[in-house]
Structure formats: C-alpha cells, structure tokens
Amino acid sequence: MAIQSKFELERYQYGIDIRKTHHIYRKDDKIISFGEWIRRRKDRCIIVEMITDIGKHEAFFYQELNGHDHIIRTFGSIENNFNQIIYIANAMSFIASKSIVHGDLGCRNVLVFKLDPNQPKNNLVKITDFGLARSLKISSISNNSSIIPKRYCALEILRNNDQSSYTEKSDVYSMGVLIWEALSNSEIPYSYIADDNQVVRAKLDNERLNKPLICDRQLWTLMTSCWEDEREWRPNFEEIKERLSVIKPSEVSDIREPISLPPTGCAFKLNVDVSRNGLLGGKFRKIYEAQWMLDKGTGSIVLIEINEAPTDYEVLFYKERDNHQHIINTFGFVENNFRSIMLLQERAPYGHLQELLKKHVFEPTPMVLINIFSQIIDAMIYIVNKGMIHGDLRCSNVLVFQMDSSKPKENFIKLTNFALARPNKSSLLEDKRLTISVEYCAPEILRSVGRLNYSELSDVYSMGILMWEACSQGKLPHGSSISNKEIRQKKLNGEILPRSWMCDRQIWPIIKKCWENEPESRYKFQVLQTKLSSINLEPGQIVYDAEWMRKKTSPIVLIVINTETAEREASFYIELSSYKHIVHTFGLVKNDPRSTILIQERAPHGNLLTLLKRQRFKPSTKILVAIFSQIVDAMIYIIEKDIIHGDLRCANVLVFKMNQLETKENLVKLTNFALTCTNDPSFINNRQTSISIRYAAPEIVASRSQSNYSELSDVYSMGILMWEACSQGEIPYGIGTSENDIRRRKSTGEKLPIPNEWNEQISSIIKDCWYMESQLRYNFNDMMKRLSNVNIE
Template identity: 80%
Template sequence: MAIRSKFELERYQYGIDIRKTHHIYRKDDKIISFGEWIRRRKDRCIIVEMITDIGKHEAFFYQELNGHDHIIRTFGSIENNFNQIIYIANAMSFIASKSIVHGDLGCRNVLVFKLDSNQPKNNLVKITDFGLARSLKISSISKNYSIIPKRYCALEILRNNDQSSYTEKSDVYSMGVLMWEALSNSEIPYSHIADDNRVVQVKLDSERLNRPPICDRQLWSLMESCWENDREWRPTFEDIKDILSVIKPSEVSDVPTSISSYEPPIGYTFKLNVDVTRNGLLGGRFRKIYEAQWISSRQESIVLIEMDKAPTKYEVSCYTDFNNCRHLINTFGFVENNFGSIMLLQERAPHGHLQELLKNNTFKPSSMVLIDIFLQIIDAMIYIISKGMIHGDLRCSNVLVFQMNSSKPEENLIKLTNFAFARPNEPSLSDDRRVTIPVEYCAPEILRSAGRLNYSELSDVYSMGVLMWEACSQGRLPYDYLISNKEVRQKKLNGEKLPRPWIFDRQIWPIIKSCWYNEPQLRDDFKVIKTQLSSINIESQFQYELNVDVKITNQLQSRHGQIFYNAEWIRKKKTPIILIVLSTETAEHEASFYIELSSYKYIIHTFGLVKNDLRSTMLIQERAPFGNLLTLLQSQRFKPSSKVLITIFSQIADAMIYIINQDIIHGDLRCANVLVFQMDPFEAKENLVKLTNFSLTCTNDPSCKNNRQTSISIRYAAPEIVESAGQSNYSDLSDVYSMGVLMWEACSQGEVPYGNDTSDNDIQRRKLNGEKLPMPKECDRQIWDIIEDCWYNEPQLRYNFNDMKKRLSDFNDE
C-alpha cells in the first residue's frame, strides 16, 4: 500500500485519515477499493493495495509518473499499523534466543511507553511480567496447574504441564492469542465461557477462536499457524517478524455513519422552527436534552434529544416499532434541522430520571413502591425481549419518572428510555463499534468480550440486578469508591459483587443476588424475576397483633431507641417472651435484621412483628432467663473458667460467621449484647449464649457512610472507625477488633475497657497512638494470644471469624 513520489506525497494512517467503503477489484497481488477520507482531505479517491513484489514494481511507476494531468494522481501512502506487534515479536525473539520461555504472553503483560495514533512508528511497547517465565536449561520446580494462563497457553501445556511442554513454540501459540486479543478490542479469549476449566476442555476439543472482523486475511493466516496442534508446524518468532513486516491492511469493519450525512430510515417527521422549537438546555449525561415546544396546538410536554453519534438501526427500531408498551418512552420522530445535528423528539418526564431523584432525596420510596417500580421496568423488558431485542444499558438514570408517590405503589409511573445500546437478543452477534461500555452495570461476559459479544436477555438481567441495587441504595452509583473503570472491571471479573444495601427490605436482596451469577445460564429470566417480586408481601410481616396475640405487662428497661417490656401470650404458648419497641429512624430495618437472623441457634430468636394501633415498630422475642453476660460477670454471679469462656467465645464467633455470610456485620459487639440462656462456670457444654441488639448493624461495606445519629462506642471501636469519627470503615474485620475487646471484657470479669472515668477523647488519642488494653490478670495465655491478634491496626492483618473459630476449637480439643 505504501507509494512514494518525487511530488509532495503525504503519509496517511488507515482508520484515522482514510478508510475503505467497498472493493472494486481483487487479485492475489493487488486489491482496489473505493476510499473515503475521514479527515484532512475531501477528494474522491480509491485505495490500491500492493501486496507482492509485482505490486511494488507497479508502485514505482505510480510514484514516477505522478502529477500529470491525464495520469491518475497518487495522494500518498498508507502506513503499516502492525509496528507494536512487530516490537513484541522482536522482544520474544530475543527471549527465545536466551533459551527462556515467557509463559504468560498476553496484552495485559505488554506495557505502553509511547502512544501516537497518527504515527505508528512513534509508538513504543515493552513486555513485562516474568512471573511464569522459565529457563529451558534448568528444570522447573513448579507444576502448579492452577496458575497456568489457560485461555492463552498452548495445547501441549494443557495436556501435560511438565518441562518438555514449554518451548519457544508454546510462547508462539500465546503470541497468536495476543494478536487475536489486540485485534478484538482487548476481548478476553473465549469470553462467552466464564469458567477457565471449561475453556480448557473447549481448547482440547479443537475449538479455535473466531477471526476478528477487522483482521487482515494474511494476519489471520499467521494467527492460525501459531495455533497448529503440532508445535513443529508453528512459526518461530523470527518468522513472525518477517511475515508481519510485509503484511498490509486489506479488510476493515464497518465505520459509523457521520452525523452530517445521516438520514433517518423512516425519514423526518417534523421540522425545527416549523413544527417545534428548541428552547433551553435541560442537561443530559450521554446526549444533550433540550426543552422543546410545539408550534402547533398539540399539548404534549416534549424534549429534543441531540445525538452526538448516528443511532444504530436497532436503536431506531426501538423508537419506531415499540409502541404498545406503557413503560417505554414515547418517541414522536426525528426532527429535520439546519444545525447538522440528529434530533429526536420525545415526550418529557415531569420528574426527570430515577437516579437523580433518589440521590437528591427528592424521592424516598418505600419497599413496596420500589417493588412496583421494578415490576414496571421488568414489564418493559419482557416486551422488549418478546420483540427479539435487549436494552443493553439498564440503570436508574435510564428510567424516567412520570408519576411518583413514596408510599402508594399505584401512584407511580416510570418509563424506560435510551436505547443506544439496544441490539438483537443474540449472544454470538458481534458488535465492533468500539463504544464505551457501561462497566459498572454490564455483565461479566460482556466485560470478557470487551463489549463485542455475549449480549442477551441474561446480560440485561445482570444489569437489572445492579439497577435494583442502585435504587435500594437511594441512588448510590455502583462501585463509586473505585477510581477507574479498570478497577471495576477487574473486581467484577474476579467474581466480586456489590455489597448489600443498608436500608431496604430483606426479601429483595436474594432476588438481586440471583441476578449476578457469573454463568449467565444460572440467572433467572425476567418472567421468573417478575414472579419472585410479585410474591413479596410486606404486610405479611406482621405475624401478631397487640392485645390479640400478645399483651404487655410491665416495662423492664430502656436504652437509646429501644424500650423493653415484659409480655405474655394471650393464646396458649409457654415460651417466656419480651416485647421491644423500636423508635429510631431506622427501626423497620433494624427489625428486619432481627427477623432475618433469628433462625440461627446463637442469635436471639425473634417471633415476629406486632401490629399495633400506635404504628410503632414492635417485636416479640424469647426471654433470656439469666439476662446479659456483662451484668452476670460484674455482679460476680457468673465466674466462668477458661474452658467455659472458650465455649462462649466460640458460640459468638459462630453467630458472627452466620451474620457475615448474610453480607452484613453486627457493628456493636460487647458483653452487654450477649444474652445468657444456660450457664455453668465449670461445665463448658452446659452453657448457651445468643447474640442480640442489631441497632448498629449495617452492610459489610467499608465505603458505606454511617448517616445515623449513633455509632459504636469508642471503647469497642476499631482504629479505622475511630479515624473516620464513626462514619465509615465498618467491616467484618472491624467486628473482629470489637470481638477482641468483648473477650478482654469477659476475661476481666466485666471490667469496663479503659476504665469508667476515661473520656472518649483520651481513649481516641490512646487508640490512634497504638495503645492496647493490658492482659487481664486471670486470662489464659492462649486466649490472650487470640485477643491480641484481633487488635492489629491494619484490618487485613487480623484473623477473620472463621480463623478465630478454628483457633478456639483447637483450644477446646487440648
């Protein structure tokens, strides 16, 4: 393709300055195509690709005769864009010359030092990460199959992971995958498969990667030769360098239509300043949204959407063909204008989009209202799926609110909008537009394909789970604590899920979590999710009614936000009970934690909510015959031996493991929150305690802010919570720290941590200076070792509750 001339020829880059539209002529030595300038020129042109030496001979005459009025004019040459891959092949050739195998070749291990999209030769890349490298002269000491990069490595390594499997040719296989990855917009190989072990089976069954759409015929042939089953047939890196040096680009993917030349397939329905006027800018994160007004007598509230890119045919079909669903935005048509813009006329949502309303606390929907909103979105999605399409970008900001009422579900109306990512419900359909994908919302299989493949109803289900999480988190953006999309992508590909939202109905969380399975086929479809949400009945949480099922006798005690009463069953039940009235701003959610966790043997049993005329949040709980552990210890009524203490600590740790498995933390571990049901100071098996008080319980999410008026006492709080003034850094490991203080308290016979007369400011200073509580006089040395390990300043150095339970069990076995 490179042509030189004595005239002033320029150098152009394919895909940046010029592109092909379609082929005119093709032979082995030459390809002629119509060309189209992207920038710098407007002349009509063709592209002539010279591939063989005969072609180069012809190019010589083009350059020598250029400039005559009656001889075809040559504008310039088009650069070879494979320089970076040649650099990698060159580096790998050097590595192979040293009898070294890299062992982990992939785009992720290629660092970019210089980047110039206009001049390929100005780019510089370097190979890194020799963690799996090995010398062919020295026998390898590692045969760890789990660390093999299974998607990238050669077949012989998958079959037999021994020293003889690693050669220059095994790195050549990976080089083929690297080239495929580079031309596939960094798609992860075999992106449609989540499990690496399944990838191994597919590769051993001879299933190869598909040819990337923008891949040159000759480059694809080179890649395939790198993947030969018999490694002796694969090229060397020197061969790869030679081949790459003569390859010229000959095939390209479709290029999006420019805005100025775009014509709607359905034509223009309206004309600006004839049918409608464009008024002030309303906003718009993705596209500009303008207030609009009818010039005619039509009364509908409208907006003009100005598109920065030409819409796909799929997006247009969503606006034109989806007209029988109440929960999809109504589109009137395209608007012809003199600004060279693409304008779409749509109905206006009086309240804006859901994410903004939630984030600004303008809209604080109840659980039942949220469920109704989710059902409306799902109805829209079921309709879209029935048309053979998916939405592709489900999120709260793409949900417009037309009617809203925080407490009455029937007075809410939402509509789904923004179909820029809409496409057919076909996971194998490739999309090579290289658009920016919504990393925070999209499914892992889409991330693995770098946004090219794997879009389906089930990928939209994953996004629906994120949308529900966002709504239940009062508009909090997913992964807002991370700096970059790269971090989000890595966490999602590693299987990390969003934390449980703090304030929402506990029945919704399992439905949200079921949307997030890594394997798409494990997720429920929208019809199943609709059934699940429809079956939730908030009213059914009231299992009892005051003065019908249970009656209050006398008040026992009160503390912040809680009043405890003696109570009796009216109907024939023998279990001793108490009634608790919760009066904090988060009382309903505190009650939901009691109910959710009450089935566990070492957590206080809550029978249920009590319906009452005062509209207070009332709970019935079992009564602990001996009260709380702190009072028993301080009164000297209970002097447990070390063996008994170990049993008590093990039961609390067991309860904490259960709580953390529900994606929440306790938040206020102390002896006062441990109720005693059986006690014997000498016989360990004759003791039973249960954890109580979930007033400070929150999600296991250190980034979550505590906006409540109360927080954990500084005497029990971990240093990271003290540093944040009780506002954040709550995690299972902050509970581990508090557990250490609880054990210290129990071993000290109920002594107050840091003493009764010590101020909070003094305790804060001492904690932040690294000062620890002293070893109690009667404390067993092995227990003390466990306590000390709870108090590391760095949370990640502390044992978790599983480790703690094991150490306590080992103590009991001695």
C-alpha cells in the first residue's frame, strides 16, 4: 500500500497509525480508499494499494518525485501482516505432515526474521518453541504434560489432558486463536479474565472470542471454523492454506466509523486574549508559561500544546464537567497560528508531585501523604460518579498548589492530564491506539494491549502505584533499568512492587489491596477513602521496622521525629522509659541532623485503638479494668516526675500482651510524648503539633494559648480514653463532627453518652473525670483506688 498525503516521507503501520474507511474505486492495478489517521496525524489522505508490477512501477515514481509543491506528495508504504499468517499456516502444514503436534501455537512463539513494509513477500517469520511438542508416532509421556496454554489450547485438551487429545486439529484450534491475536494487535485472548482457570471455565461454557475490528468476513469464518467444538469439523492446515490463498490482503478491510469529536471552537485567541511565554517543560505535551492580556482574566496560567488531536472523551471531560476543587481548572482551547492545539489551564505554583518528591524539595510525613491521597481519591470519586475514569493516575499528573511537609491541612493538590480519560466501562473497546504506561496500568489492560478493561478498578490499581511512588519519595516504579517487556511480564505473573522502607506499615496493606490480580478483589475509591481515613498516625512521627545488627534480639522500631521540639520530646521518652508501663526507649540514632531518631521496643500487637476498631480484641470489663489500671499506674509515675502527658487516648496505648480471658496475660504501655510538658500552669503550647480537641479538657480547648495543662486535664482525657475503650474504639463525638462543633459542645458542658449496660462503677469513674471545673475531678491516685474496688461479677 502507499499513502498520498502532504507529509514528508515517513513510515506508518497499518492498523496502528492509519486505517481505511470508505472505498473510492478500483482499477486494474490499484485499489483507492479514503484513509483515516489513528494517531500522530490528523490531515486528510487516501490509501492507494498497488496490486500488480505496473502498480509497483508507478509507486516507485511517486516516491522518487516526492516533495515538489505541485506533485502529489506520497507518504510511502504501510506494513500488512496478512502474508505472515499464510507463512505460519504453511509451516504448520509441514509440521502436521511429520505427525508432530506443536502444542503451544501463539504469536509469542513466532519469530520475525525479516520485515519489509514495501514488499510483504520479503517478510520472513519462523515458528519456534517446541517445548510442548508431541509426536503422534511415538507414545510417550511428556515431562511438561501438566503445562497447558489454557488461553490458546483446544477444548478437548481442557476436558482431558492426555495423549489422545493432541492432534493436528488441536493445533488448528490454536491457529485460529493466533490469527485472532495477530489481528487484535497482540491482545491476550480473554484479556478481561485474569485467572487462567476462569478462562478454562469460560471456554468450556462455549464463550468465544469476539471478532477483531480489522477482520474480513471470510477470515472470521475461517477463524470460527478452527474453534469448532468437535475437532472433526475443523479444517486441517492444508485446507487453511487453500482458504487463505483466496483471501486478498486488500479484502481484509478496516471500515469503521471514525470517532467524531464534538465541535469545541476556541474560547480564546493567542496574542489577543493570552500570550505565550517561555517553555516550562512537559514530557508528552509541551507546557508554556502564559499571561492574560487586556484584563481578560486573572491568576497564573499555562498553555499546553497538544501535538495530536485530543480524544473525544478528553474534550467532553473538559466541556461538561462542573468545577471540582481537586481537578485542574481548564479555561478552554486557544486559537493560534502555529497549527497546533493549545489548551489553557490554571498554573500550579509548585509544579507536579513527582518532581517535588524526586528532588527532595518536598518530603511529606505519612500523615501529609494520607491527606494528599484523600484529595486525589476525592477527585476520582467525583470522576467515577460522572461515569468516567482518569486512565493515567501517577504522581506526575498531580499538581501541587500548597505544600507543607509536616502539616496535613496545609497541602492542596489537583488532578490533571485527562488525555486517557474514557467511560467507566471495561467492555468498551478503545478504538484509538493510545500509548499506555506499562509501569502504572493494571494487568488486565496489559492483557488487552491497552484496548479493553478500563474501569474504576483499573484506576484503583494505578492509584496503588501512585501511592507507592509517593511513599518512595518519587522513585520510578520498577526502576529505569528494566524494560517495558519485563515489567509487563512481571505484572502478568502477579508480581507486585516491594514495600519501600519509607512506606508506613498502615498504608502498605491498603496499597497492596489495590494490586489484587482480580479487579473485583480491589477496593473501590469510596472504600479506599474510608480505609485511609481510619489510619491513625501521630503527626511529626514516622515509624519504621528495624532490627539489631549485633547480638541484641528484642524486636525494635525506629521512631523518626520531625517536629520542631523533637529533642524535647525525645528527652521525655528517655527520662520515662525505665518504667514498666511506659514504652522502653533504648536511645538515639545518629543520622540526619534535621531529624531525631529513637530506638524503641516494638509492640507486637500495635496500638489499642486499632485492635478495638478492627474487632481483633474484645476485652471484658474485667480485662478493661486491668488495662485502665496499668495506664493509670503509668500516669502516677509520670505525675511524680512532675510531668504531664498531654495526649491520653487509646491510640497512644501500645499492646504487648493481650488475652480476653486471663487478666494477668495483658500488658499495655503508654507512648507518644509529643504534647508532654512539665507540670507548670504557666506552660503555653506554642508548638506545631496541634492538640486533639476530642480528647482535650475544656480548660485547654477554651484557652487560645492552649495553656492550663495539669494532672487534672490529663484525668479528663483519661475519661475519654476509657469511654473509647468501652465503646470498642468508637470515635468520640463521631467521625464527621467538626472541631468547632466539638468546642461548642464542650463549652456548654455536654458530655459523651454512656450506655446503661456499662458497669455502673466504671461509668461513675468516667463521669467524674469530666467535671467542667477541674478541681472537682479525682486525681490519678484516687482513680487507682476506685478501679481496684470495681466489682466484677
């Protein structure tokens, strides 16, 4: 084939770059059809198929004279894969004549030795990989008899995998699958099913492959005849050769309705409404700094130059969506004289997340990362509710408008780049062959070579990669030394990325859940949001698993404290660590001068709040009294040191032993001294670590300077802690209640509800902790006495 167009001589690939639409006319030596670009170009063209030697002679002059202003410009030629299928059939006919069954026929086992787009007859392919081959003359048991290419093999092999099932006709079945695969751009058969065993069930239930888009009626009839249930009805390879010989390449048509983009128009004009300034960057699309002209608008803007026509889905997304706080604001398209498409968007002052992380300009704590992830997921929930998906979630498509490495609420991001946006419909065949990112996309998309299986759940998979990338400080998934082919194979084999040492232990299980091989096993975005919001991380702290390198064997963790008062906090850990109900701190680690790193003993069961909320620990009243007594015992020790804890709650109680039946088999220890201070009424908390309004005493909540810390303010918080434990980890005042509402309720003396079924003595102790006037509350010594007198029937 040759293409006549105004472009410079360049090679294109049929079915990938260009396709035929409507037939124009046919002469003795050529067929002329309208052409349509699939990617890279958008100008009008025609396709001229040269059939005879005279046509080839004419094509030679078209190319020789190419380039003159008044002679039609010829692009060159297009590769056609049809002849290669004939060569494979010819080779298989020879193999069958030797009474040999290949046993593993598929495009992956066809090697290409020569590829000549101009002369299809010059192409040379050869069949390889006889690891599963069998001889019909020699009865032998193969060492690989248990290995079955389930997506390619015949139905009789799936029903009964023995020697009698392997015949020429079983290879014919696989030949039909190979033809389908070749015409489907190497899409894996049944790509929408992840599990090979489920593929087997589908095939045995007579579920057939769908007709490829580029497929002649005669060729489709041949393929379906190869898949007959009864093998006697299938053609042999000699018959396949004969049937292929009467099908001409020009008859393998690709007549499809082109995707028509809705008329967009240009809302702005370059050098009238906006001006284009310097190049800012952009790997796939160039991004220019821009400026409003003549008071046409306000705010920082950029111009994005798009070399290819945007998909209709991308255009519709920009046109029809409502404004969302976490989606980039797009003003519209800009008319220009550069013959390119320009998109006008707001500018993010800090650029994209991946670059900030990679250059260590932004080193967010886990709490900050969770906040950022929640904003991205919020945008994705909105997009999914609109019936769409993003299609390309990654850190480089997250723009940063506000950032603070230690304050979660001081970060603000927006999602950008909707080039791969499409409907949330996994069965929708993607007509345009857009480049997919192997590192970020879901395995079900790789199985379809980027043509099928796009859904909310494929975006969830990519969200998992995005979170891994952010937790790894912008590290490229799979690294830069591994090829896309290797990444693809790893994903199809079910391999996942390893946990980064920087990734928080509570975030990691959520990331892994995003990577389930079966899409239905992954969380949806709504569930993902809930899971992230339930994570309890202390601000300013990062916890890492660790181990001793010399002799010492006790389990340990490394606590990295990034707050401004890290040294003060560390001093409290060390001073109080010798007590039996306070977490033991071994010492400091010399490392980064910007951070304080502590070595602490590791609690095998984690914190009390998580155990209660996840129903992994359901202590009886008797066990709860024992736990409360240990916490109060720690507080008595702390008060004797003239120190206030400042942040008593279940999340700050580590569980070293737990037993729901034996009281003595429970051991808890107090941790987290971020808000700890000396017992000084004049103390003012002016640190960056904010107080938790839900647990703080009214006198602290009411104080603008957050002063009035005392033993009795800790007693109030102890009452909230006990209520939380008795409620099996329920959040005080509810998860959706604002801090302002909690302040108001506390200032009016409103208290948390206490169910009637709770132990009366425990309920009384809790209530007495919550007096508005702090002097009316019991101290910790009195509380210990009252706990020891609780009667448990």
